[in-house]
Amino acid sequence: MTEAHRRKKQPIELRQQLLDAAATLSVRAGVGNLRLDAVAAAAGVSKGGLLHHFPSRQALLEALCEECLSRCDRRIEAELAADPVVAGRFSRAYLQVMTGVEVTERERVWGLLSVMLFAEPEFRDRWGRWLAAHLARHDETGQSVLFDIVRLAADGIWLSDMSGENSDPSRRAAIIARLRTLTLDGPEAE
Amino acid sequence: MTEAHRRKKQPIELRQQLLDAAATLSVRAGVGNLRLDAVAAAAGVSKGGLLHHFPSRQALLEALCEECLSRCDRRIEAELAADPVVAGRFSRAYLQVMTGVEVTERERVWGLLSVMLFAEPEFRDRWGRWLAAHLARHDETGQSVLFDIVRLAADGIWLSDMSGENSDPSRRAAIIARLRTLTLDGPEAE
DNA sequence: TGAAACATACCAACTGGACGGTATCATGTC
């Protein structure tokens, strides 16, 4: 009947659009204020269409969380592959990904969303497990508190990025650069 | 008529109880899932009673935010007063307060709540302004990226504390100790 | 002084809108 029916059906693309829309709206108004109607509308589809892909609100949120994690994964893997120095490699990649250097606005949304999902109690554990698994896999856990500090500071930057662009960009860059060199100095004697 | 009517009226205490209840419930289920009924019940009062003190849900959340900030203020001030070394004093106090060494469970709730409120878009700016004001007042902004890193890492610890007690406490303590010494080394040449 | 008059603190029941979810129908694709 309507025009929407007549268009080419591309379920995979739509699914992605729905997730993108959900991410954007979550970041703008908070995960708790995410409304199915709004997500569907933003993706140019009816609520029925949305519920076809995600049978419930909960399912949508979980998919959102998984998408977040897998995006992180992909970017981390890319960074790891491009880094020849083994020591502190993971922490460096983590820093790079979390601080989101040279990243598109669309990627940025997903970064912010990560923090917001982290604040949701139902997804905290999921995140905790993700990080623990990665740390175990790259086995930097026993290395040095310096690496820990670098990663923690990366989280801090990530967090402060959420509060708008109030911080001086050059200062931010200097901090990131300094953190990066910290991981390259090698773990000195404690 | 009912027993509740007959009890001693202590509006100030009740107000505090309501805020405490709201904080606890927010941390447990997320700010977005905070229900007025539940808050009222947890404080041993009816929803009407709650709405007498906070005319709307929004008002309650704002009061919650203010309470959070003023609690931070008080603890920061206490740390500052107890620290004879001027250089990096604020960053040290910040680290101490945010990582919440030797803190009661009740205080801990408020710490966690801070992060959750930070994740709420409507309160992000409020927090950003708070921090900016404090940084300006103690004028550590121009000092050293090391101080920045310490504060950012403190945020990171704070954040990771939210994901349950999965981290090794002694390791956590080591990190905090190291961060502390970083602020005491003094700003070396960049 | 004390008791009316007012103000504050709270309760119980209700309402109206928002929103998640379902049921059913229409259309595209293989």
Added chain:
DNA sequence: GACATGATACCGTCCAGTTGGTATGTTTCA
């Protein structure tokens, strides 16, 4: 034609906020 995809209409529930009360404090004034 059979299945996947998506639209429309509708229902039930949840919950913030309203309303109209009752009980407890506090002030005023005869």
